[in-house]
Amino acid sequence: MTAHSATLALDEAVRARLNEGEDVLHLGFGEAGLPVAPELIEVLADAGRHNGYGPVAGAPQARAAAAGWFTRRGLATEPEQILFAPGSKPLLFALLAAVEGDVVLPCPAWVSYAAQSALLGRRVIWVPVSSEAGGVPDPERLTQALRRSSSSGARPGVLILTVPDNPTGTVAPPEQVEAVCAIADRHGLAVISDEIYSELCHRGAAPSPARYLPERTVVTTGLSKSLALGGWRIGYARTPLGGWGRRVHEELIGVASEIWSSLAAPMQAVADHVLGDPPEITARIAASRRLHARVATAVHARLTAAGALCRPPQAGFYLYPDFARRCEFLRSQGILTGTDLAATLLDRYGVATLPGRAFGEPDTALTLRLATSLLYGTTRRECERALAVEEPENLPWIAASLTRLGDAVEAVVGAHHRS
Numbered sequence: 384m385t386a387h388s389a390t391l392a393l394d395e396a397v398r399a400r401l402n403e404g405e406d407v408l409h410l411g412f413g414e415a416g417l418p419v420a421p422e423l424i425e426v427l428a429d430a431g432r433h434n435g436y437g438p439v440a441g442a443p444q445a446r447a448a449a450a451g452w453f454t455r456r457g458l459a460t461e462p463e464q465i466l467f468a469p470g471s472k473p474l475l476f477a478l479l480a481a482v483e484g485d486v487v488l489p490c491p492a493w494v495s496y497a498a499q500s501a502l503l504g505r506r507v508i509w510v511p512v513s514s515e516a517g518g519v520p521d522p523e524r525l526t527q528a529l530r531r532s533s534s535s536g537a538r539p540g541v542l543i544l545t546v547p548d549n550p551t552g553t554v555a556p557p558e559q560v561e562a563v564c565a566i567a568d569r570h571g572l573a574v575i576s577d578e579i580y581s582e583l584c585h586r587g588a589a590p591s592p593a594r595y596l597p598e599r600t601v602v603t604t605g606l607s608k609s610l611a612l613g614g615w616r617i618g619y620a621r622t623p624l625g626g627w628g629r630r631v632h633e634e635l636i637g638v639a640s641e642i643w644s645s646l647a648a649p650m651q652a653v654a655d656h657v658l659g660d661p662p663e664i665t666a667r668i669a670a671s672r673r674l675h676a677r678v679a680t681a682v683h684a685r686l687t688a689a690g691a692l693c694r695p696p697q698a699g700f701y702l703y704p705d706f707a708r709r710c711e712f713l714r715s716q717g718i719l720t721g722t723d724l725a726a727t728l729l730d731r732y733g734v735a736t737l738p739g740r741a742f743g744e745p746d747t748a749l750t751l752r753l754a755t756s757l758l759y760g761t762t763r764r765e766c767e768r769a770l771a772v773e774e775p776e777n778l779p780w781i782a783a784s785l786t787r788l789g790d791a792v793e794a795v796v797g798a799h800h801r802s
């Protein structure tokens with residue numbers, strides 16, 4: 384049986400508690416936590432009359448807009464390389480179906496890659512990330528794992544990279560991405576580069592693997608995170624030029640044509656508008672990026688004050704603290720696993736997080752993934768205010784959540800007790 388995705392299951396459980404009147408601080412779900420940009424509501428309303436299925440890969444205008452969007456970001460792209468889908472999650476599944484071989488994943492990695500691989504009957508080869516950044520396996524350990532896996536009968540065929548990363552909220556440095564792409568090339572692996580957080584780098588731009596392995600990297604992305612449009616389900620892929628890329632594109636069209644037919648036409652109109660980079664949208668994304676960076680940084684300070692090891696946030700709205708240094712105190716409290724730690728935070732303090740186990744780590748790892756994006760407010764007004772001010776972490780409702788979170792974590796891990 385395929386289990387309910389850990390992130391979606393936790394979100395539903397937390398929302399049920401909230402509906403019952405419980406006061407839960409929700410750090411368990413990777414939703415961007417912001418209202419729809421007002422002009423997009425008008426674009427969507429105007430597009431409501433488009434009711435045809437349209438071409439599987441997307442309407443020519445939307446595909447041209449996506450090609451322009453990639454090209455302006457330094458990856459020259461033709462419209463024929465683009466395929467739209469109802470979110471990048473089904474696109475990733477279709478890609479895994481289209482590309483042969485077992486799946487190499489960084490550990491930790493976003494929850495759905497391993498679950499989708501299992502649905503397709505593929506083995507997963509986990510390779511730890513470096514202490515510096517997540518989303519990309521440590522190059523040396525990748526080489527060792529590939530050597531070991533071939534001798535154990537696995538057939539590694541595809542490597543998934545997440546740049547920038549969920550769950551660690553970091554961006555792998557270009558040298559590391561380049562080194563990993565060179566290894567993938569030597570071993571004949573395809574690369575799927577999940578770049579759904581690329582617009583949310585707190586500083587600079589993320590290094591796309593498509594620069595280093597252009598002929599065998601497929602990029603997936605979408606509007607769920609940059610514009611908080613998760614529920615509108617807009618995703619798109621860029622397949623490479625050349626024979627391999629064309630074959631993958633054809634396969635994708637085949638899978639898409641049998642599963643979702645096409646992205647909803649009104650959503651393609653939204654994509655067409657957004658991917659032209661109009662100034663209001665660019666400004667909205669810049670404001671969101673700043674808000675994510677400020678709040679994630681404020682949460683990071685509280686986690687490290689409580690004794691966690693935690694990579695500083697570089698993109699998006701995630702943190703991945705490791706409480707191994709508090710293991711003695713935690714053991715004395717009967718907390719032996721990441722799952723125990725997350726359960727204690729939720730049951731005793733109403734703080735919802737996910738344990739590292741959901742991301743491929745052994746449960747003995749005392750790691751948690753925190754999404755900081757649902758701290759911005761509970762009303763549209765609060766969230767718009769958080770987007771507008773210089774120091775959102777000082778708004779009373781955000782400051783109160785930060786204090787509550789810091790106090791809860793300190794209490795659970797015994798930050799004031801000597802380990």
Ligand SMILES: Cc1ncc(COP(=O)(O)O)c(C=O)c1O
Pocket residue numbers: 413469470471472473493545548549577579604605606607613616617618
């Ligand atoms: C790394 C990563 N990839 C893909 C997705 C899926 O996004 P969507 O299907 O909304 O495009 C998410 C959403 O949480 C994510 O964090």
